[in-house]
Amino acid sequence: MPLGPSSSGIFLQNTPQAQNAAKPSRPTALTIHPTALLSILDHFLRRTDDQHRVIGTLIGTPSPTIVNVTHAFAVLHLEEAERVAVDMDYHRAMYEMFLRGRGESASSMAGGIGQGKEGLSIVGWYATGTSEGGQGGLGTYSALIQNFYEQETAPFSAVHVALDTGTEEGVGAGVRAYVSSPVGVYPKAENCVFVPISCELKFNELERAGLDLISSPNPTNTPLPTSTLPALHTALLNTSTLLNRVLSHVQSILRGEVPPDPALGKYLWKALGAAPDEEGAWATAMQDGVMVSYLANLVRGQAEVAGRLALVGGA
């Protein structure tokens, strides 16, 4: 699932050099969870008037290959013409509180920033919009901030997520991800190359329903349904649309307008041929369902009666 405008570029990875051999290789891809994205957008909405962009910390599972970003929190920072400041105390305090919120005690963090129970730790930072004097949100200050986060994420390298909110002229909404690479003869904090890496949206299938809920059109005016039926209805409508698409495609093949594709045909044959099994199993399952439903009704009725009887019994 790609995020942002598609690019024709190839993501090149620089091979580990001799002096870098001790360091683990840089991640080549990044996956980001919707919660992190929404947190960033929320932070962007709550920025003050004199803030051009907001930054914050990304939390997830670090890895030498694919970084998985699951949470994000806002960090105070200040950018002026001459200086940049990140509130490091705030960042540390927030991270500690994040771990506490997940039920991890502060004692497990002995020796500064440790790793969480499920391997969650700081993986990098995010920024929105463009900074002063930089291109595509990346400037000298970005390099300095990146340098700071490199220390936080050691031994892994820090990732930087630049989120275009789409509110600026000529910049579409999207997410870009970078890792940094030192450049120049002498290593200097403000000298680095931001190497783009691929970035994808990733979430658990169980969280699917929540995402459907927020991305469904115009959910604002109607109260949330409490039953499963509307969801079933939408799914059935979707299926029906898809079946119609397949049907029209098959018909156009039959009419000889489109050349047939054996692979596709076999796939459709397999998918559509998967009818429910023989009658016996179906009837059994049906009876089970009816029985369970009856039982549930019975239990509810009894519970209701018991509740009322408790009131009568004392009188």
Add this chain to the structure above:
Amino acid sequence: MTAPSMAAALAASLPTPSSAPPPAAPVYEAIPASMSTAIDIEAEIPLTCVQLDALVVTKIVQHGRDAPSASVHGLLLGLDLEGVLEVSNSFPLPSHANDDDEKSSKSIARYQASMLRSLKEVQGDDNVVGFYQATTLGAFYNQTLVDTQAIHQERLRHGGVVIVHDISQTARGNASFRAFKLTSSFMDAYKRANFSTSSLISHRLVFSAILEEIPLRIRTNPLTSAFLNVLAAPSSSPYTSTQLRSADTLAVPPSFSVLDLGNSGLARNLEQVSEAIDNYRTEEGNVAYLSRQIGREKLRAETYVAKRKEENAQRVAQGLNPLPEEDVSRLFKIPAEPSRLESMLLLGQVDAYAKSLESSAGISLLKMYGARAGSGV
């Protein structure tokens, strides 16, 4: 609540209205009607609706997925406007496991306070409006939830709400969020800490009258929804086959997990129903035992009093001074009438499990009929 009235309220709350009113003699007697809805210091406007921000939805769902246990709970932040409680942010609370109570509750309070302070620093909402709790299979009636909500309801403006998120429903493809608050009659009984039978009768309390539901809706702010739409917009990719026209790649492909015919959760649900019924029976047994004991003690006290009276009558007849009537309650410890709260909550749990069982069984029947009709068997 309609959008224009909200806009009107917002406009009214601005310090200088853009369209200056005609210069008339200012009237200060009452707050203008448009203003009085926005300025609601005493929280007089009752809550009619709870509005969940998309961020809160994903946060709660993620939290529920990360820690699939009953310990998933956290605080909701936001504010209320014209009877709509807008929940704009949330953060998880650490589960109070087996730590010693006072210490852990203190440290949780500290955590909460510093979290609120930190959020305020980045212009987040720092007004606690309630808490959320994740459950499985619809059983959210329990003592902790009721206790926490009772504390909130006394302290928070508007009493706060509890948002119940059902993990098992969500896994089935229907994100379930419901907002509740305790009913006033339950709060009254709770404040007096009196759940004896007579109190239940006078408050007309049954398990379904503990919590009242508040309608809930989801709001995605325009920036988020625009962003999500861009992500979800089909972007043609050169790699997919062009066989089925408009072969697009979606950032969020449609899901069909709702159509799944299997009813794997039913067995677990049935187990929980029977477990809840067992718990209820045990509790009823305890209550019955206590009532029997009360009855026995009362009987003993009564016979004692009767005996003393008889004795006194004899003494008076013999011309002696009657023995003093002693305080019976000091001689016989009549136990207090047992609280029926626990059994009421358990009954509520039985009902909730059965309800979820009923609905999932009903839906699965529906799907089976649908599948049979579709396959033409």
